[in-house]
Amino acid sequence: MVDSVRFPVPDSVERNITAQGQQGLDWLASLDETLTSLEQDWQIAIGPALPGSTAAFIAEATTADGDIVILKLNSPGAEAGRHEAEMLGHAAGKGYAELLRHDPPRRAMLLEKLGERLDMLELPFGQQIDIICATLLKAWMPAPIDLTWPTGADRANDLAQTILTLWSAASQPCSQAVIDTALMYCRDRAATYHPENAVLAHGDPHSANILVVPDTSNPVQFKFINPDGLAIEPAHDLGVLLRAWDEGISGRHAHDIARSHARHLTTRTQVPSEAIWQWGFIERVSTGLHLLSTGQTEKGQASLKIAEAIVSTAG
Structure with a gap:
């Protein structure tokens, strides 16, 4: 400048x-x-x-x-x-x-003005997950029926189109099975969207978008920043958490371990595990392809590699 x-x-x-x-x-x-x-x-x-x-x-x-x-x-x-x-x-x-x-x-x-970001506190990832879940439970609000924001159906359909477009543009960097699974889940989430079950959701509640509330302790409180704003089922926000939870997802039990992560999110929020699972897989694949499209090759390939492991070890 x-x-x-x-x-x-x-x-x-x-x-x-x-x-x-x-x-x-x-x-x-x-x-x-x-x-x-x-x-x-x-x-x-x-x-x-x-x-x-x-x-x-x-x-x-x-x-x-x-x-x-x-x-x-x-x-x-x-x-x-x-x-x-x-x-x-x-x-x-x-x-x-x-x-x-x-x-x-x-x-x-x-x-x-809030305090430090959660991702700067050097906490174990599992503890970060639990903090985000607890804060989401406070933050979710019923979505007004007449709201004109993007809905769960909109989000699922948009991600399906994004996945197809980016996969083709990147010369098919992951298997057809991964893409078919992601698109199947997109169809499921679009079909099961009901306005009366929607909340005003953050849309991207990762650990860099949640900050400490100053002068709180026992426990320390947190608040979110940078919401996208969606009228969608709560499972979507939890799927965003699941897409980044890579710990242990490898080998012949990759699918089962990833499923256990989704179940953990259910224990913390009482949100149905299958919906979390589907959004998590959709978000993992779409994010991996997006990272490739923006030149973040190593991160994109890592995300898609885990998606491959999950699909290849499913029962």
Whole structure:
């Protein structure tokens, strides 16, 4: 960035937003003006950009009362297909960072400041899973019947199309059996979607999207950030956890071990194991293919290798 820019963004943010094309370039060019206007309108002092973001300007800000809060200014591409602000508004601080102010035209949010991310606490993965499950139980809310957000059926059908497209574009990097299984599960989840059973779900509740609530202990409390916002069965959020739970999934018992992970999630939440299992496999395959498509070859291949092991050792 140019030295005269008051609010420079991290290189990772600049690269990703520049890749959005002209709308991204325009957003970067007007960033200083936008942030300065927010300082005036909200009577805050904005600090330098925090590391870790890829498609938004995120920084601490100090209010007129001296409170430290978080300013998040999303780029146009970061908001595409997401309902972050609406989700945080519905939650009203329950299970999620509290939304203090929102300016939709400027894609700006003022949020409560939380502590460290769960993935930075060096806890065993199983303990992280249990923390996320406990926080999800607090965060899930019944989805209003008239809500127009993406539904469970939408999510399943979109992932089916994504899997087919990416598999073909990558010259079929995993077996037909893996793809057939994932597509079968997509059909099942789409067919079993019922609005009355849907919750307002996070959509991507991994350990980098959950933070410590300061000044809590016995036990330490956590809240989520960065929700996508879906009207979907709770099993989907748990499937996102399952897709990353690789521990022990190898050898001739790979399928059984993976199934035991899904059952563990059921014991923590009382959500049916089969639905968790299906979403987990769908998410594992679609994520593996997505990683390949974005040049993250090693991670993508690792995810698909485990999917192969699960399918090949199924009864």
